[in-house]
Amino acid sequence: MVKRGRIVAFFLLLLLFIGTIGTTIQGVTKDIRLGLDLQGGFEILYNVEPVDEDQVINREVLEATVETIYRRVDSLGISETNVTIEEPSRIRVQLAGIDDQQKARELLSTSARLSFRTIDDEEIRINDQPLKLDFDDESNEPDTEEGEIFNATNLVEGSAKQAFSETNQPLVTLKVKDASDFANVTEKVAALGKGTTSEGLRKNAMVIWLDYTEGDKYVEQVRMEPTEQDFVSAPSVNERLMTQTVQITGDFTIQEAKELADILNAGSLPVNMEELYSTSVGAQFGEQAMNKTIFAGAIGIALIFLYMMMYYRFPGFIASITLSLYIFLILVVFELMNGVLTLPGIAALVLGVGMAVDANIITYERIKEEIKSGKSTMSAFKAGNSRSLATILDANITTLLAAIVLFSFGTSSVKGFATMLIVSILVSFITAVYGSRLLLGIWVKSRFLNKRPGFFGVKKEDIKDIEKGEVVEAKVFGREFDFVKHRKKFFALSIALVILGGSFIAFKGLNLGIDFTSGSRVQILADQSITTEDINEHFDELGIETKKVVISGDNKDIGVVRFDNVLEKDTIAKIKNYFKEEYGSEPNASTVSPIVGQELVKNAIYAVAIASIGIIIYVTIRFEIYFAITSIIALLHDSFFIVALFAITGLEFDITIIAAILTIVGYSVNDTIVTFDRIRENLKLKKRVKTFSELAEIVNKSLMQTLARSINTVLTVVFAALMLLIFGATSITNFSFALVVGLIAGTYSSIFLAAQLWLVWRGSMLKRKPIQYVEKKNTGGPQV
Numbered sequence: 001m002v003k004r005g006r007i008v009a010f011f012l013l014l015l016l017f018i019g020t021i022g023t024t025i026q027g028v029t030k031d032i033r034l035g036l037d038l039q040g041g042f043e044i045l046y047n048v049e050p051v052d053e054d055q056v057i058n059r060e061v062l063e064a065t066v067e068t069i070y071r072r073v074d075s076l077g078i079s080e081t082n083v084t085i086e087e088p089s090r091i092r093v094q095l096a097g098i099d100d101q102q103k104a105r106e107l108l109s110t111s112a113r114l115s116f117r118t119i120d121d122e123e124i125r126i127n128d129q130p131l132k133l134d135f136d137d138e139s140n141e142p143d144t145e146e147g148e149i150f151n152a153t154n155l156v157e158g159s160a161k162q163a164f165s166e167t168n169q170p171l172v173t174l175k176v177k178d179a180s181d182f183a184n185v186t187e188k189v190a191a192l193g194k195g196t197t198s199e200g201l202r203k204n205a206m207v208i209w210l211d212y213t214e215g216d217k218y219v220e221q222v223r224m225e226p227t228e229q230d231f232v233s234a235p236s237v238n239e240r241l242m243t244q245t246v247q248i249t250g251d252f253t254i255q256e257a258k259e260l261a262d263i264l265n266a267g268s269l270p271v272n273m274e275e276l277y278s279t280s281v282g283a284q285f286g287e288q289a290m291n292k293t294i295f296a297g298a299i300g301i302a303l304i305f306l307y308m309m310m311y312y313r314f315p316g317f318i319a320s321i322t323l324s325l326y327i328f329l330i331l332v333v334f335e336l337m338n339g340v341l342t343l344p345g346i347a348a349l350v351l352g353v354g355m356a357v358d359a360n361i362i363t364y365e366r367i368k369e370e371i372k373s374g375k376s377t378m379s380a381f382k383a384g385n386s387r388s389l390a391t392i393l394d395a396n397i398t399t400l401l402a403a404i405v406l407f408s409f410g411t412s413s414v415k416g417f418a419t420m421l422i423v424s425i426l427v428s429f430i431t432a433v434y435g436s437r438l439l440l441g442i443w444v445k446s447r448f449l450n451k452r453p454g455f456f457g458v459k460k461e462d463i464k465d466i467e468k469g470e471v472v473e474a475k476v477f478g479r480e481f482d483f484v485k486h487r488k489k490f491f492a493l494s495i496a497l498v499i500l501g502g503s504f505i506a507f508k509g510l511n512l513g514i515d516f517t518s519g520s521r522v523q524i525l526a527d528q529s530i531t532t533e534d535i536n537e538h539f540d541e542l543g544i545e546t547k548k549v550v551i552s553g554d555n556k557d558i559g560v561v562r563f564d565n566v567l568e569k570d571t572i573a574k575i576k577n578y579f580k581e582e583y584g585s586e587p588n589a590s591t592v593s594p595i596v597g598q599e600l601v602k603n604a605i606y607a608v609a610i611a612s613i614g615i616i617i618y619v620t621i622r623f624e625i626y627f628a629i630t631s632i633i634a635l636l637h638d639s640f641f642i643v644a645l646f647a648i649t650g651l652e653f654d655i656t657i658i659a660a661i662l663t664i665v666g667y668s669v670n671d672t673i674v675t676f677d678r679i680r681e682n683l684k685l686k687k688r689v690k691t692f693s694e695l696a697e698i699v700n701k702s703l704m705q706t707l708a709r710s711i712n713t714v715l716t717v718v719f720a721a722l723m724l725l726i727f728g729a730t731s732i733t734n735f736s737f738a739l740v741v742g743l744i745a746g747t748y749s750s751i752f753l754a755a756q757l758w759l760v761w762r763g764s765m766l767k768r769k770p771i772q773y774v775e776k777k778n779t780g781g782p783q784v
Helices: 004-031 059-075 101-109 179-190 254-266 283-312 314-336 343-372 377-409 412-445 484-507 532-542 569-583 594-622 625-649 655-686 692-727 730-763
Strands: 041-049 081-086 090-096 114-117 148-151 161-164 170-175 207-210 231-233 245-248 272-281 519-525 548-552 558-563 588-592
Touching: 004 314, 004 412, 041 059, 041 101, 059 081, 059 090, 059 101, 059 254, 148 179, 161 254, 170 254, 272 594, 283 314, 283 343, 283 519, 283 692, 283 730, 314 343, 314 412, 343 377, 343 412, 343 655, 343 692, 343 730, 377 412, 377 594, 377 655, 412 655, 484 625, 484 692, 484 730, 519 569, 532 548, 532 558, 532 569, 569 588, 594 625, 594 655, 625 655, 625 730, 655 692, 655 730, 692 730
Parallel strands: none
Antiparallel strands: 041 090, 041 272, 081 090, 114 148, 114 207, 161 170, 170 245, 207 231, 272 588, 519 558, 519 588, 548 558
16 A cells, blocks of 8 residues: 655655755855856965065964955955965965956065165266265164165054145155154255256155165166056155155056055065966956856756666656755855855866766666565665665765865865865765665655566566576676676777877877966957967067967867966066957966976876875775775776877866866776675675686676666766866866766776776685685674
């Protein structure tokens, strides 16, 4: 008799899910912070260096620097700011959603140290001697030898204001701590006389510098264009000025005077900052990338849902419900974490849906097996859930290890991908395992599904008679394959691919991105189709030599330009202004110093090595050392294959490909673990294996039993990755390509390589070390 109350409870739960998601999803997505690549902005990594030899860069100094940076950024009204300290002496600044990136960049880069100096250059002498101003008052210690006579230490903090002169000209006013000190200084400068030097410069000029550096010369800079000058003003001093107010005059606009006052009030940086890495994304680029990637993700997820319902029927429908809940919960958790959603983060979310399906597939395949063996729906449901849980746990922990390593060694955008992947794995346990079990359990316990194998995608003629002891034969597409028989062919194919890939890497090499080689990269978005010749002509006009130009985009409207050298800030500003006027969109620009490039290579090697060690330890604990070593060989095979393919195709190899490789490492081991788990289970059923033929039979049977699961899992994950490749943003095209290839390679190595290697290795030791499992005594617990 069908228990209708349970079915009613299911639909009430379904309505609750739909209502909760429908009424809150807009608020959740609205509150999630978007990364630079989705809304525009820029990121800079600075190396903090001491101002002088005596200064020690410690945590206190770094925190003081961060505080000053925040005050400066606040003056621009930028809400989404992230300034982080990276040990031992680096600061990463991320500013999202700003209109004028160049202005903000200049605001960050200036140290804002005011220096009042005379025109004491080598070419200018008074009686053939450098100007010296000696004060009796020891409270004021001008650096007279180098020309500095007053600095920011003599000024009242936060006293800068934008004001107007008597002629209504914008200027900046400051207050000095001691009016007599300023009076002494002005008296000495005024005494230099009102005449001019042989170069035509006023002798009594007081030059006010912002971030004076050794070697700057007023006599040289005064002849430059105003926009290229580093001094802000050079007023004449004709008399002793007994005042607490200092005026900085110049050819300012009101906005420029206000910005100067804001910088001075924010305070000077207590350190020097050297730019090691920077990347900027125009707002139009960000919006386009987000829209395309969300569209690609939606198609990928829809295909996964459709495939699950077609193949697994009613359980597939349940999986679609729990996966929808899974996506919602991930967004909620990410919002509660105050995480920043990046383009790779969206890719991780979509990929996570495909990987979360794996837990459902493992369980549903088990349930189908039990139904085919002749068990009742209730018994099949219990046995399927019980036997699949340990496999799911092992598979996901190995992927989690790879994600944690990725987070530890990755840069900011890669960290975003890793964070989303970690959250995805953890949330999938709640939804794909327990959520699916709960919802499907309601229907199973209602007895509605009794004697309805079609609801699970099982044909009645495939069900065996359990009382007659009939055994379910593992078949896929109605056939049984002998993989073990052809193992030498698979080994030969893998060896050939390794030799081919190794040859390309050795003789052709990788097309390394600026992440690894250092240099600059500019991505231009045009309002029309463009050619390589168009881009080269533009850069010829700018007088800038390019290394390589690649045209991409659906309408050939994106040009990616590589430079061997790290472009200066002024050069990047010139490029941005030029192409914004030319095409109406500000280009993206990235620069990487050689130091950062070397560190990324080192961190990538560490990441793969540590992930491999972690996986070996875990698999050894859960299985045995032979399983662990062969699984590592398989994942190294997959990683190498991705690298080799990039060498063969010549596609750019950047830091996101490392993220893809580590994801594949986790997935490959995930797939291999599922196969090994079934081999171990069948070995326990056999209890004792003494010959190679017996072991080969068990391995082949295990491969056939898990083949449907392997095919379905790779199909669902590839659906997601393939849609990102076809419809996603250009900036993650190579990343998506690496995922698609790696996912297929991971499935190949699990079926045709890892298990076969284990068979050959373990089989060679059977005579001296046979496999045997002793059945544990029954503890009286419930048996399925």
